[in-house]
Amino acid sequence: MTFYDEDHQSYRLSIREYIARQVLPRYDAWEAAHLVDRSAWAEAGAASALGVSVDEEYGGGGTRDYRFRCVAAEEFAAVGVGSFSAGIAVQDDIVIPYIAELGDHEQKKRWLTGLTSGELIGAIAMTEPGAGSDLQGTRTSAVRDGGDWLVNGQKTFITNGIQSDVIVVLARTDPDAGSRGFSLFVVEATDPGFARGRKLDKVGLVAQDTAELYFDAVRLGRDRLLGEEGRGLYYLMERLPLERLSIAMGALASAEAAYRWARDYVFDRQAFGKAVGDFQTVRFTLAELETELEVTRAYVESSVLKLNAGTLTAVDAAKAKWWASELQQRVISRSLQLFGGYGYMLEYPIGRAFRDARIQTIYGGTTEIMKEIIGRDIASRYSA
Incomplete structure (x- = not known):
């Protein structure tokens, strides 16, 4: 049984044509500018590269089959446009699912349609200068003020921080409630008190905008609370498997x-008079890489099917994320070696x-955090 069917392959051809026509010709310019043109998002929406999982009522494809996202990830990776692919993944695999699954009808109409069309760009604001993987260390606060909330923090x-229009923000709403003291809010870029800091200068993914964000008494009405108050961390934990599988699939495709x-x-x-690939050491390298990739694909594809069936666990996703992202480092490094200086x-x-x-191996939870998740699961099997 093959992983993809005819519908996926038709979608692949469509995405491939879109990338060749509208992404590749401009990608070098985006890299040089350290920013993807905003118009590219609307083009992605028009090409159905966004929102395949969104209900048709809000402009999406109406299918929860994650294999369509896998197809897109593979096609972006095939031509090396990682910066744009990373931004698309955040919008499609993180921001859109939060609003689609937690938002009420009015919130979906307000934001989901625009995110699916590419008219709006989304971001999720979890990480803080003093709180990365440890989300319970979040210091950004949301305090009640009458019927509103006032959000303060960094x-x-x-x-997508520089160009984002819609930001899902994790904030502490009750400092005495432990893990139940956090909630999710939606901040719009036009809200008074919201400000962007500098566009961060990264080692890689240079065309993808990454930023610092500031919230200075940002006043939000009740309609900006996403889901229920106090369940913010639960919502994050519930959706991290998809985020981590997204990273795993992108890593494998790359x-x-x-x-x-x-x-x-x-x-x-x-x-020396023959193809470089005819040297035994090179053939051994190719044999090792191809075998590792095929074994990894089997596990990642299995995880995707579990996600579709609603049975993918946090531990399954952690295994896929750490293994595929570490494999990506090894395969790309050894492949570059085969190019010599040109690589x-x-x-x-x-x-x-x-x-x-x-x-x-860092974002979405470091390799070390993934191993801790898996290790805790193993240890729990021996607890009384």
Whole structure:
């Protein structure tokens, strides 16, 4: 049984054509400017590269089949446009699901339609200067003021932060309630008291805007509370498996693309009178990489099918995320080696992929945090 069916392959051809026509010709300019053109988001929406899972009532594709997102991730990775792909993943795999699953009808009409069309750009603001993976260390607060909330605090490393119109914000609403003292709010970029800090200068994904965000007595009505008060951390934990699977799929797709580039290169390039790929050491490298990729794909595809069935656990997702993102580092590094000096040139996709891949083992929960999640699960089996 194949993982994809005819509908997925038709979608692949559509996404491939869209990328070739509207992304690739401008991607170098976006990298040079360290920012993706805002118009690219509306083009992505028009090409159905956004919101496939959103109900048709709000302009989406109306399917919860995550394999369509996998197709898009593979096509973006195949041509090395990681910066744009990362921004799309945040919008489609994080921001949209939060509003689609937790928002009421009015909230969905207000934000979901625009996020699906690309008219609006979304971000999620969890990380703070003193609170990364430890979300219970969040200091951004939301305090009641009459019937409103006043939000104060700072967030950092926020993907899509410079251009975002809609930001899902984690804030502490009750300092004495422990894990039940956090809630989710939706802040709009036009809200008084909201400000963007600097656009952060990153090692990789340079065209993807990452920013610091500031909230100075941002007044929000009751209609800005997303879901129920006090369930913010629960909502985050509930949706982290999708976020981590998204990273795992992107990592696998990027690693597979790098391997293909390297494989094609070594059988095209000559050294000492024969193809580089005909040297035993190179063949062994290719054999190792291809085997690791195929084994990893089997696990990731299994995880995607579990997600579709509603059975993907946090532990399953943690395994997929840490393994695939670490594999991505190994495969891209060894593939770059096969290019020799040309691999270190940013004009080659392999060079950009090497640079862009490094964040994958860090965001969405570091490899060490993923192993802690898995280790706790193992230890729990032996507890009384």
